[in-house]
Amino acid sequence: MSGFTGADSWLVVARDGAALLTDSRYTQQAGFECRHCGVTTRKGTLRDACIKHLKSHGLRIVGFEADSIAYAQWRKLENDAIEWRPTSGMIENMRLIKDAGEIKSIRRAATVAEKCFQSIREWISPGMTERQVANKIEFELRRLGAQSSSFETIVLFGERSSLPHGRPGQRSLGPGEPVLIDWGARLDLYNSDLTRMLLPSTIGSKLKRIYRAVLVAQQAAIDAARPGMTGRELDAVARNHLTRARLGNRFGHGLGHGVGMEIHEAPVVGHTNDARLRPGMVFTIEPGVYIPGWGGIRIEDMVQLTRTGRRILTALPKKLEEVCVL
Ligand code: ZN
Ligand code: ZN
Numbered sequence: 001m002s003g004f005t006g007a008d009s010w011l012v013v014a015r016d017g018a019a020l021l022t023d024s025r026y027t028q029q030a031g032f033e034c035r036h037c038g039v040t041t042r043k044g045t046l047r048d049a050c051i052k053h054l055k056s057h058g059l060r061i062v063g064f065e066a067d068s069i070a071y072a073q074w075r076k077l078e079n080d081a082i083e084w085r086p087t088s089g090m091i092e093n094m095r096l097i098k099d100a101g102e103i104k105s106i107r108r109a110a111t112v113a114e115k116c117f118q119s120i121r122e123w124i125s126p127g128m129t130e131r132q133v134a135n136k137i138e139f140e141l142r143r144l145g146a147q148s149s150s151f152e153t154i155v156l157f158g159e160r161s162s163l164p165h166g167r168p169g170q171r172s173l174g175p176g177e178p179v180l181i182d183w184g185a186r187l188d189l190y191n192s193d194l195t196r197m198l199l200p201s202t203i204g205s206k207l208k209r210i211y212r213a214v215l216v217a218q219q220a221a222i223d224a225a226r227p228g229m230t231g232r233e234l235d236a237v238a239r240n241h242l243t244r245a246r247l248g249n250r251f252g253h254g255l256g257h258g259v260g261m262e263i264h265e266a267p268v269v270g271h272t273n274d275a276r277l278r279p280g281m282v283f284t285i286e287p288g289v290y291i292p293g294w295g296g297i298r299i300e301d302m303v304q305l306t307r308t309g310r311r312i313l314t315a316l317p318k319k320l321e322e323v324c325v326l
Helices: 027-033 046-056 071-077 090-094 100-123 130-143 158-162 205-224 231-244
Strands: 010-014 017-022 038-041 061-065 083-087 154-157 179-183 185-187 194-198 256-258 265-269 282-285 288-291 295-298 301-305 310-312
Touching: 010 046, 017 027, 017 046, 027 038, 046 071, 061 090, 090 265, 100 130, 100 179, 100 185, 100 194, 100 282, 100 301, 130 154, 130 179, 154 158, 158 288, 158 295, 179 295, 194 295, 205 231, 205 282, 205 288, 205 295, 205 301, 231 265, 265 282
Parallel strands: 017 038, 061 083
Antiparallel strands: 010 017, 154 179, 179 194, 256 265, 256 282, 282 301, 288 295, 301 310
C-alpha cells in the first residue's frame, strides 16, 4: 500500500491521509519509498505508537487486517479507547485487478525469469545436485537484474519431482532423469512464477504420455481463460482433460493462483472459488500430475485476462520435442 519495503512498521490509513509508523532504522528509507503518506518515527513499541497515533487523530473505530496479525500481538493491541474491527481481504481485493504499470512490472519479472531459464540447458549436467542447480538459478536471476527469486527455487530430479512443493536437496542428477524446475524473479516489488520440465531425449513411453496429457490440459485451460468464468470453471477445463486421461486423481492441487506483489495472491483458480474472473487479473495456469515413487510433471505459465480473453505473459518452449534436451 505504501511502497515501504522494510519491516516492523504499520500503516495507519485515515480519511485525511495515511501515516507509516516506523523506527529510526527505517526513517530515511521510508522517506524515499513512501511518497504518498506521512512517516512517523516511533521511539517506544509499535503498539504504543499506534495507540498514541490513533488517539491523537481522534480515531476510535479502526479496522485491522485480521489475517496478518498474530494472536499475541492482537492481545496487546486491545484497548478501551479503540474499537477494533477485524477486516479480511480489503487490501488483497484492491490488488486483484492490475493496472497497466503493474502489468508492465510483472512482465519484466517474467522476462527475467525466462532469460534465466534459457541458459539452464547449456550448463545443467549429470552429477550436479538439485541444490547446486537451484543456487545457480537464483544467482542468474540476480545477475539478470532481479532483486531476488520470488520464492525458494524448486529443482527436483527423477522420482522426487512427485513432491509438488519439494525443496531441493543433495540428490544428484543421474543420466536419463527428468528435471522439474519451478522458479520466478522478483523485480520492482512484483513477481513471476513458471514451471518447466527438462526431459531426457531417450524419453520412455509413460513419461511421454503423461507429459503430453498435462500439456494438453494446460493449453486447453489457457485457451479457455476469459473474463466471466469462475475459478472453479477454469480449473475444471484442465481437470476434465486429465480425468479423461485417467490422471485426474493425480492432480491434487488447484489449477493456479494470482501473482503480483505476493507470489500467491487472489484470485484462487480452483474449485473453491465461485467468483468470476475479471479483466486485469493475472494468474498462473499450472496443472500437475504426481505419482509417488515415479515422478511428477507440472507445466506453469502466467496469463493476464483482457476484456475478451487472455494474454499469455510467459512463452518458454514446452512442446515435447522442445523439452527433451537432457
Ligand atoms: Zn510455480
Ligand atoms: Zn505457481
